[in-house]
Amino acid sequence: MKINISIWGWKGIGIVWGRVGHVMISTLDDEVILSQYPHQYGQEPVPSGPNTKFSFDDTYKIERGEPDVIFRVTIENQFIDSFTATVNDHVSRKIWDWDPINPAETHCARAAYEALKAGGILIDQENAYKIGYNEKNEILPNSIWYLLDDLGIKPITQTKDNLLQTLIEDNEKVIAFIRKKGFWT
Helix, strand or coil: CEEEEEEECCEECCCCCEECCEEEEEECCCCEEECEECCCCCCCCCCEEECEECCHHHHHHHCCCCCCEEEEEECCHHHHHHHHHHHHHHHHCCEEECCCCCCCEECHHHHHHHHHHHCCCCCCCCCCCCCCCCCCCCCCHHHHHHHHHHCCCCEEEECCCCCCHHHHHHHHHHHHHHHHCCCCC
């Protein structure tokens, strides 16, 4: 099964004056597999809310155009069931949060990360972003981009460069810090 991973990267200052980015996984026919948001289409973004899957067109509209990069990967037959189960798990989670720290929460990058790993894509072999019991490892759309680049997967289209890895890690720390301090709970 071939899938596209569309990534809109971090823009501006991100949380306050900008955008933190987005990851959407879709079929080659533009059927959305994962595109999670914390609100209904047309509503204002919030840092935590009901986990909502957007359509392909609505994702492009809310992200204001084309993604910065699109990767294409193949989920091999032996991994399709685990990929599908992980996708279904994340779509069914009730809460979308900018820093999901428990199994009831998700967000676009967390859902994509776990689905790709379950689908046999060898991203993050060191498990730096894996969430274990009571761990708080943030992952952002630019992190997924970096991990796919790191594997040597070539984009099928790319309109911008990714952020430097150190900047991605700094942005991950900012979001984790804001949640830890309770600024948006």
